[in-house]
Amino acid sequence: MPAARNAKLFTKSALVTLSHAMERAALAAAEDGPMLVVALFQRLPYFTRERRVYERIAERAAVTVVGLVGDQAAQLPAGTHLVTLDGDEPYAREWTVLVLTPRFGAVLEAHDREEVDGAATTLEAGRLFDGWWSLRRDDALHKALALQAAFADRLPPDARAALADVLSYVRDLPAGAGESRADALAGLLVAHAERTGTELAALRRQLAPADRSPLTGPDELRRWAGDASGTLPVALLGVRVPAPHRLPEQTGRRTGALRNEGLLAVLSRVLRDTDRLTRLTEDDFLLMLPARSMDDAVRIAHQLQADLAASAATNAFLPDGAFQLVMTTRRRPFPVDRIVAALDWAEQEGVPIAQLDDDGR
Numbered sequence: 001m002p003a004a005r006n007a008k009l010f011t012k013s014a015l016v017t018l019s020h021a022m023e024r025a026a027l028a029a030a031e032d033g034p035m036l037v038v039a040l041f042q043r044l045p046y047f048t049r050e051r052r053v054y055e056r057i058a059e060r061a062a063v064t065v066v067g068l069v070g071d072q073a074a075q076l077p078a079g080t081h082l083v084t085l086d087g088d089e090p091y092a093r094e095w096t097v098l099v100l101t102p103r104f105g106a107v108l109e110a111h112d113r114e115e116v117d118g119a120a121t122t123l124e125a126g127r128l129f130d131g132w133w134s135l136r137r138d139d140a141l142h143k144a145l146a147l148q149a150a151f152a153d154r155l156p157p158d159a160r161a162a163l164a165d166v167l168s169y170v171r172d173l174p175a176g177a178g179e180s181r182a183d184a185l186a187g188l189l190v191a192h193a194e195r196t197g198t199e200l201a202a203l204r205r206q207l208a209p210a211d212r213s214p215l216t217g218p219d220e221l222r223r224w225a226g227d228a229s230g231t232l233p234v235a236l237l238g239v240r241v242p243a244p245h246r247l248p249e250q251t252g253r254r255t256g257a258l259r260n261e262g263l264l265a266v267l268s269r270v271l272r273d274t275d276r277l278t279r280l281t282e283d284d285f286l287l288m289l290p291a292r293s294m295d296d297a298v299r300i301a302h303q304l305q306a307d308l309a310a311s312a313a314t315n316a317f318l319p320d321g322a323f324q325l326v327m328t329t330r331r332r333p334f335p336v337d338r339i340v341a342a343l344d345w346a347e348q349e350g351v352p353i354a355q356l357d358d359d360g361r
Contacts, residue, residue, distance in 0.1 A: 011117050012127040015095055015110055022097045022106045023053050030060035032101035036166040038147055040067035040085075040096040042112070045228040047076075054080060063162035065151065067091060069230060081159040083151045087230070091150065095129060098143055100166065102173050105140030108133040114232055116290040118273030123234075123290060124226040126274070141170055214268040216278045222333065224276060225288070229332045235292035237301060238325035238339040239267065239285045240347060241308075259317040266307045266318070270300050280336060284343060288334070294355065297326045301353045323347045327356040 010018075019039075026037050037057050041047040047054070047066060058064040058079035066076060067083040069092045076082055085092045093112040099105065110131025120126025134140065144167060152160050216224065225234075241263055267277055267285060276288040289297060301324045312320035325342040329335060335358065346354040 007130070007132045009113075010110055010129045010131050011120060011125065012129070013120070013125040015108065015129060015131070018108050018133055019095075019097045022099055022108060023050070023057065025104070025106055026057050026099040027053075027060065029099060029101050029104040032103040034062040034101070034162075034166045034169055035060065036063055036065075036098070036100045036144060036163060037061045038065045038067070038096065038098040038144065040091060040094050042069060042092065042095060043228045043230050044068055044070070051077065062166050063159055065147075065155065065159065065163070067096075067151070081155055083154045095131070096143070096147075098140055098147065100137070100140045100144050100170060102170055103137075105137030106133075106135050107140040107143045109143060112231065114291055116232060116274045122224050122226065123232065124228070127232055137170070141167070214264055214271065214277050216276045218278070221276065221278050221288075225332055225334065227332050230330050232290060233292075233328050233330050234334070235289040235294065235297035235300075235326070235328045236334060236339060237287040237289065237297055237304075238280070238343050239287065239304065240283050240323040240343045241285070242283060242319055242322075242347075262311060262315045262318045266304065266311050269307060270303060280340060284340060286334070286336065286339065292328070294326065294328050297328065298353065298355070301326050305352060321352060323351070324353045325356055326353060327358050329358040331358065 026035065029035060039047075039054070041050075047068060054064065054066065055077040058077050061079075064080045065083055066080055067085050069085045069087050090111075093114075095108070095110040095112070097106070097108045099107075108131065110129035113128045113130060115128045116123060117126035117128055148163055148167060152163065155163065243259075263285070264277075267287065271277060271287070272289075274290050278286050278288070280286050287300075289300070292300075304324065305321055308318060308322055309320045312318045323343055323346040325339055325346060327335075327339070327342075338356065338358075342354055342356050346352075
């Protein structure tokens, strides 16, 4: 089976490269005869970035099918047929690109792990998937038959008939003689690209300044988080650290610097490579913890309270506690206004650790 032969762990950046290669192959293979192209994009923003390519593909293919979660994709290119996916079905977490002609086949299938690689420079690029790929036509045909069984009743009659015609035509023809060699060559190139990417990431970490601030600024945060809601869950931990009451008269630049230094040391202690920290206001911080559950985030909040209390015993510039807000979300951008409002409430009510539900997709 292809899944056993090529099954591996992919980052999103690797999948983007493979997907682009298969889309280019679709444009080149259009002269082979009737062509089927299927792409499962998960969310609309991912498709929007590739819209122009799929306009060109739809002009050449006998049938082009795009799968997206939700009802927000009304304006697809002419000739492109939408399959609407429910957010809870398995295909909603699948990234697939399929190209099938009488003489060529390519397929990429990957399943979202809802985890992230800490070495990646952005949240999106580091998303992790379990998947496989193949340039063997029979593998593409096998996947196409599975997608036909899953999606045929969601397609209009003309698209359903065109899909069936392509599959019927391809099934009666033998596979090309050289596809195993092309598959092996592509595998070698993909492996080389992945090694190069790993080496570059390691070099980037080595060259990073040792004294770099753990704080992420607004522009860097927007670039890191991306704009596609509904995929990777991120635990958000809002932390309001009031000035210590035992130092009511202390002011000045030196006091603020010592307080900030102590706070960043405490807050950074709980961060992994995948996590980020930003400052919302003078007293409010936001910890962003990808792929962490609500229970994990609550445990971290309690750990922060204990760390602040311990640090305050030896650092007069630190308070012995904080007000915290814990939530998990799939929204992009993050709901910062709700977090600050919830911290206002927690401070007013004297709640050390509050939790907030979020149903944003």
